[in-house]
Amino acid sequence: xxxxxxxxxxxxxxxxxxxxxxxxxxxxxxxxxxxxxxxxxxxxxxxxxxxxxxxxxxxxxxxxxxxxxxxxxxxxxxxxxxxxxxxxxxxxxxxxxxxxxxxxxxxxxxxxxxxxxxxxxxxxxxxxxxxxxxxxxxxxxxxxxxxxxxxxxxxxxxxxxxxxxxxxxxxxxxxxxxxxxxxxxxxxxxxxxxxxxxxxxxxxxxxxxxxxxxxxxxxxxxxxxxxxxxxxxxxxxxxxxxxxxxxxxxxxxxxxxxxxxxxxxxxxxxxxxxxxxxxxxxxxxxxxxxxxxxxxxxxxxxxxxxxxxxxxxxxxxxxxxxxxxx
Ligand SMILES: *Cc1c(COP(=O)(O)O)cnc(C)c1O
Numbered sequence: 001x002x003x004x005x006x007x008x009x010x011x012x013x014x015x016x017x018x019x020x021x022x023x024x025x026x027x028x029x030x031x032x033x034x035x036x037x038x039x040x041x042x043x044x045x046x047x048x049x050x051x052x053x054x055x056x057x058x059x060x061x062x063x064x065x066x067x068x069x070x071x072x073x074x075x076x077x078x079x080x081x082x083x084x085x086x087x088x089x090x091x092x093x094x095x096x097x098x099x100x101x102x103x104x105x106x107x108x109x110x111x112x113x114x115x116x117x118x119x120x121x122x123x124x125x126x127x128x129x130x131x132x133x134x135x136x137x138x139x140x141x142x143x144x145x146x147x148x149x150x151x152x153x154x155x156x157x158x159x160x161x162x163x164x165x166x167x168x169x170x171x172x173x174x175x176x177x178x179x180x181x182x183x184x185x186x187x188x189x190x191x192x193x194x195x196x197x198x199x200x201x202x203x204x205x206x207x208x209x210x211x212x213x214x215x216x217x218x219x220x221x222x223x224x225x226x227x228x229x230x231x232x233x234x235x236x237x238x239x240x241x242x243x244x245x246x247x248x249x250x251x252x253x254x255x256x257x258x259x260x261x262x263x264x265x266x267x268x269x270x271x272x273x274x275x276x277x278x279x280x281x282x283x284x285x286x287x288x289x290x291x292x293x294x295x296x297x298x299x300x301x302x303x304x305x306x307x308x309x310x311x312x313x314x315x316x317x318x319x320x321x322x323x324x325x326x
Contacts, residue, residue, distance in 0.1 A: 003060035004052050004162075007083055008040045014174040014296070019263040024284050027291050033266065034171055034181075037273070037301040042082025043111055045075050045301025046190050049163030050155035051083040057159060058089070063149035065090040067138055069130045071247065072101055073271075073308040075301060076154050076187075078108040081117035091117040092141070092148075094134040096124060107308020154187025154210070156217075158224035164193020165225070171296065172197065179293040182280040184272035184300055185218065185237060186210040192221035194298075195230070204236045204288070206279030208272055209246035214239070240282055241275040249311045252278045257312075269302030270312040276300070 013035045021031035039048045058066060066084045070077040070093070077093045084091035093112060095101075098121045102109060112119065122133035134150055141148040152160065167190075171178060181198060185191050185205035194203045195218075207214045215232035222230040243250030249270050256277040260266045268274040280297055283289040306312060 002053070002162075003056040005056040005059065005087065007048050007052050007055070007086060011170045011174065012036050012038055014171065017264050017266075017297075020260060020266075023259055023263050024281055025291070026284060026289075026295065030291060030293060030295055032175060032294070032296045033264075034167075034174075034296050034298045036167065037299040037303065039301070041086060042079045042115065043301070043304050045079060046164075046167075046298070047076040047079040047155050047301075048083070049167050049193075050160035050189055051079060051151075051163070052166075053162050054151050054155055054157065054160045055083045055087055055089070058149035058151070059087060061149065063089065063147045065092060065141055065146050065148040066151055067092045067094065067134055067141070067148050068151040068155075069094045069134045069153055071095070072097060072105070073108045073247075073305050075108060075272075075305055077117075078111045078115070078304060080151055080155075081112050081115035084117065085115045090146070091115070092120055092137055093117050094120045094122055094130060094137055096122055096127075096130055098123065105308075107306070108304045109308065111304055154189060156187035156189030156192070156221060158192075158221055161189040161193040161196070161221050161225050164190050165196040166193075167298075168194045168197025175294060175296065177294050178202065178296050180204055180283075180289050180295040181298055182206065182276055182283070182289075182295065183298040184208050184276040185214050186272060188214065188217040188221050190298070190300065191218050191235075192225055195222050195235075196225050200230065200234045200236070204238065204279070204283060206241050206276045207237055207239045208275050209242040236288075238279045238283065241278045247271060247309075249309070249315065250275070250278070252281070254312070254315060256281055266299070267303055267306065268299070269306045270309050271305055272302050273300050
């Protein structure tokens with residue numbers, strides 16, 4: 001039994017990427033992109049699949065307000081705001097920093113505001129303080145007679161991860177002989193759900209630096225999701241694309257973004273999906289992914305975050321090519 005609700009039209013497209021494949025040294029038919037960036041709610045992205053389950057559960061328990069946390073450029077927060085609007089629920093987003101951080105707000109913050117979400121600025125404490133602040137917001141809401149439901153960081157509970165068991169099964173129906181699925185690993189629920197559908201051997205996670213211990217995080221979620229004891233050491237995780245850390249621009253990621261954009265007209269973001277392609281490229285270089293092996297890049301979205309990432313915007317605009325004979 002499930003209380004899953006429908007927040008988009010399924011399945012998302014699966015597209016061949018022959019020019020990108022060739023640029024990477026793969027065969028023309030080897031590389032496909034699963035377009036979860038085209039999910040039709042709120043600007044799209046992977047968090048919608050999780051929200052179908054978590055917001056469904058919130059409605060079933062009689063909640064009237066969704067509360068969640070993240071960075072100010074969180075795609076998960078933006079999509080929680082959109083899902084709340086669609087489901088007729090109030091939304092409070094708990095972000096680190098102060099209201100002054102919103103003054104030059106861009107990217108996801110613009111959309112959070114359009115979707116009518118309220119922002120609670122939690123100050124600049126330790127990351128764990130954000131969870132405490134969210135609990136406080138829920139307590140205040142309860143005192144004022146509301147019924148809040150706290151959606152976990154990144155939507156990555158075992159329940160939310162079921163959205164990517166659905167996503168993995170959808171992909172298998174589209175491409176039964178898929179050998180590798182490459183995905184950005186943030187809070188871990190997307191990779192965990194994919195493993196639930198495809199098994200450990202076929203899913204390659206590219207760590208983005210959002211959690212301290214990605215293997216433990218994904219193994220814990222996968223174990224809770226599947227009821228099998230999944231060992232952290234059995235997971236395929238690359239940690240070579242974190243660079244200076246979560247949210248920073250890593251040079252190979254900008255290169256990967258340019259390659260996808262110039263060969264296929266596909267936009268990736270600097271925090272997640274660009275790291276996934278950079279990881280895929282390095283996996284081809286070191287032989288983990290080989291010519292002739294059906295490979296899928298899961299495009300998890302993140303376009304609004306590109307416009308909220310000051311350094312990427314600056315670097316991209318600086319590289320604008322002029323056509324005049326200046
Ligand atoms: C959150 C996010 C991810 C990572 O998904 P997790 O389930 O948190 O690991 C990847 N790409 C984008 C664009 C995201 O917003």
